[in-house]
Amino acid sequence: MKPGLLFTSVHLGPYLSLGPLEHEFDLMQCLFLVEGPSLQSRQQYMLPYWTHDGVACAHGNLQGFLRDKDVRGILCGTSDGLPDGNLEDLVREAATECGVPVFVVEDFPGNYRACSRTRLDGLFVEHNSLEQGYQSCGVEADRIHSLGNPRYDHLRFVERACLRETTRASLDLGDCSVILWAGQPDGEKSFLTLERMLPSLMALETEMLFKAHPRDELYSAGAYKPLLSRLRAWRDVSSWIETRGLCCAADLVLTQFSSVGVEASYLGTPALFVLFDDLGMTYLRSRKGYDIVPWVSESCAFSLRSSDSIFERLETALFDDVRRSEIRRRFDDRYGLKPPSAPAIASIVNRCLSVSHQWGE
Numbered sequence: 001m002k003p004g005l006l007f008t009s010v011h012l013g014p015y016l017s018l019g020p021l022e023h024e025f026d027l028m029q030c031l032f033l034v035e036g037p038s039l040q041s042r043q044q045y046m047l048p049y050w051t052h053d054g055v056a057c058a059h060g061n062l063q064g065f066l067r068d069k070d071v072r073g074i075l076c077g078t079s080d081g082l083p084d085g086n087l088e089d090l091v092r093e094a095a096t097e098c099g100v101p102v103f104v105v106e107d108f109p110g111n112y113r114a115c116s117r118t119r120l121d122g123l124f125v126e127h128n129s130l131e132q133g134y135q136s137c138g139v140e141a142d143r144i145h146s147l148g149n150p151r152y153d154h155l156r157f158v159e160r161a162c163l164r165e166t167t168r169a170s171l172d173l174g175d176c177s178v179i180l181w182a183g184q185p186d187g188e189k190s191f192l193t194l195e196r197m198l199p200s201l202m203a204l205e206t207e208m209l210f211k212a213h214p215r216d217e218l219y220s221a222g223a224y225k226p227l228l229s230r231l232r233a234w235r236d237v238s239s240w241i242e243t244r245g246l247c248c249a250a251d252l253v254l255t256q257f258s259s260v261g262v263e264a265s266y267l268g269t270p271a272l273f274v275l276f277d278d279l280g281m282t283y284l285r286s287r288k289g290y291d292i293v294p295w296v297s298e299s300c301a302f303s304l305r306s307s308d309s310i311f312e313r314l315e316t317a318l319f320d321d322v323r324r325s326e327i328r329r330r331f332d333d334r335y336g337l338k339p340p341s342a343p344a345i346a347s348i349v350n351r352c353l354s355v356s357h358q359w360g361e
Contacts, residue, residue: 001029001070002027002028002029003028003029003070003071003072004028004029004030004031004069004070004071004072005025005028005029005030005031005071005072005073005074005075006031006032006033006066006069006071006073006074006075006091006095007019007021007022007030007031007032007033007034007075007076008032008033008034008074008075008076008077008087008088008091009034009038009076009077009079009088010034010035010036010037010038010077010079010082010086010087010088011036011037011038011077011079011080011082011107012037012038012041012214013077013079013107013108013151013259014038014077014078014079014088014105014107014111015034015037015038015041015077016107016151017077017105017106017107017149017150017151018075018077018105018150019150019151020150020151020153020154020342021075021105021150021342021345021346023342024342024343024345024346025346025349025350028072029069031050031069031071032047032048032049032050033049033050033051033052033055033065033087033091034049034050034051034087035051035052035087036079037214037215038077039051044241050065052087052090061094062090062091062094063094063097063098066094066095066098066100067098071095071100072100072101072353073100073101073102073103073121073349073352073353074091074092074095074100074101074102074103075103075104075105075349076088076091076092076102076103076104076105077104077105077107078104078105078106078107078108078111078112078113079111080108080111080287081287089115089118092115092118092119093117093118095118095119096117096118096119101119101121101122101352101353102118102119102120102121103121103122103123103124103345103349103352104120104122104123104124105124105149105150105345106123106124106125106126106149107149107151107259108126108257108259108288109125109126109127109129109130109288109290109293109294110130110284110287110288110289110290111288112125112134114134114137114138114139116138120139120143121143121352122143122145122348122349122352123139123143123144123145124145124147124341124345124348125144125145125146125147126146126148126149126294127146127294128146129290129294129297130289130290131144131146133289133290145344145345145348147341147344147345148335148338148340148341148344149262149341150340150341150342150345151259152262152263152266152335152341153340153341153342155244155263155266155267156266156336156340158244158248158267160248160267160268163244163245163248163249164245164248164249166245167245167246167248167249168249170245171209171235171237171249173207173249176205176206176207176233177204177205177206177207177251177318177319178206178207178208178209178249178250178251178252179201179204179206179207179208179209179250179251179252179253179254179318180208180209180211180237180246180247180249180250180252180253180254180260180264180269181194181208181209181210181211181254181255182211182213182243182253182254182255182258182260182261183210183211183212183213183216183219183255183258184213184216184255184256184257184258185213185214185215185216185217186256186280186283188218189256189279189280189282189283190213190216190218190256191218191223191224191227192279193256193274193276193279193280194224194227195227196276196279196307196310197254197274197310197314198227198230198231199310200310200311200314201231201314202230202231202232203311204311204314204315204318205232206233206251206318207232207233207234207235208228208231208233208234208235209234209235209237209246209249209250210224210228210234210235210236210237210238211237211238211240211243211246211260212224212236212238213258214238219238243260243263244263244267246260247260247263247264247267247269248267248268248269250264250269251269251318252269252270252271252272252314252317252318253265253269253270253271253272254271254272254274254314255271255272255273255274256273256274256275256279256280256283257273257275257280257283257284257293261273261295261301262295265295265300265301265328265331265335266331266335266336268328270301270302270317270324270327270328271295271301271302272301272302272303272304272313272314272317273292273293273295273296273301273302273303273304274303274304275291275292275293275296275303275304275305276304276305276306276307277305281305295331295335298330298334299326299327299330300327300330300331300334300335301327301331302316302317302323302327
C-alpha cells in the first residue's frame with residue numbers, strides 16, 4: 001500500500017484550493033477527510049472520502065487512522081468562522097501528536113489561524129502582504145510560501161469568449177450589460193451592502209445576476225426577494241454551482257470580498273469590491289487582519305468605500321473601457337502571468353516529506 005497524504009477541509013473554498021493538489025502526488029495515496037460543504041462536493045461527484053464518524057468506527061480515533069493508513073503528511077484547509085474543536089483543528093492536533101508534518105493551504109488571504117499547540121511545516125498563501133502579520137503571530141518566515149492559490153490555476157486555460165456566449169445564451173441575456181452580485185455569509189453585512197447599492201443599481205441600464213452564498217441564512221429566509229424586485233431586471237443564479245460561466249457572462253462582478261471576484265479577474269471580468277467602513281471593511285479588520293483586499297491595494301480591481309460615490313464608481317467600473325483595460329492589465333501582470341501554484345506547492349511538500357521521512361519523524 002502506498003503511504004498516505006491526508007487532505008482535510010470543511011468549507012467549499014478550502015476544498016477547492018486543496019483539490020488540484022491531489023493530482024500532483026503520484027507516489028502517495030491521497031485521502032480526503034471532509035465534512036460540511038467539502039463532503040457534499042465529494043458526494044456530488046462520487047469521489048471517495050472519509051468522515052470523522054467513519055474514522056472513529058473503523059480506526060478508533062484520528063491517531064489510529066493516521067497510523068493505519070501510513071499518513072506521511074497533512075494538507076489542511078482554512079475554513080473561516082468554524083467553532084473550536086472543528087475537524088481541521090482536530091486533524092492538525094492528531095498529526096502533531098503522531099509526528100506527522102502539517103501543511104496549510106490558505107484559501108483566502110487572512111483565513112489562517114495560528115495555533116501554538118499544533119505543528120506547521122508549511123503555510124501556502126496567495127499573497128505576500130500578510131507574511132509579516134503571520135510572522136508576528138509566531139509563524140517562522142521560512143515556513144511561509146507565497147505561491148498563489150491552486151483553485152485558480154485552471155482558469156488561465158478557459159476559453160472565455162466561448163463560455164461567455166454559451167452562458168449568456170442559456171440565461172437569455174442578449175447584448176445587455178450584466179452585473180454579477182456575489183454574496184457572502186457574514187450576517188447582515190452582505191444584505192445591507194446590497195441594500196445600500198440598490199438605488200444606484202436601479203439607475204443603471206443593466207441586468208443583475210444574483211448569486212447568494214450557500215451559507216447565507218438571510219437568503220434562505222427569503223429576505224432578498226423583496227429587495228431585488230425593485231430592480232428593472234434580475235435573476236437568481238444562486239443554484240448555479242459552477243461560477244466560471246457566470247463570471248464570463250458578466251461585465252462586472254460586484255461583491256464585498258468574495259473569492260468569486262478573484263475568479264472573475266482571472267477570467268478577464270473586472271471586479272468591484274464594495275468595502276463600506278461600517279460593513280465589509282469592519283468585517284475584514286476583525287476577521288482577516290486588514291482593511292482592504294490585496295487585489296484592490298495593488299490596483300488590480302475596482303473598489304468602493306464611500307456611500308457618496310456609488311453611482312460614479314459603478315458607472316466607471318462598468319462602462320469606462322480605458323479604466324477596465326488598466327485593471328485587467330494590472331491583474332494579469334501581477335497574478336495571471338505567475339506559474340501554476342499546485343506544482344510549486346507539491347514540490348515543497350514532497351521535499352519536506354522526504355526530509356522528515358529520512359530523519360524518521
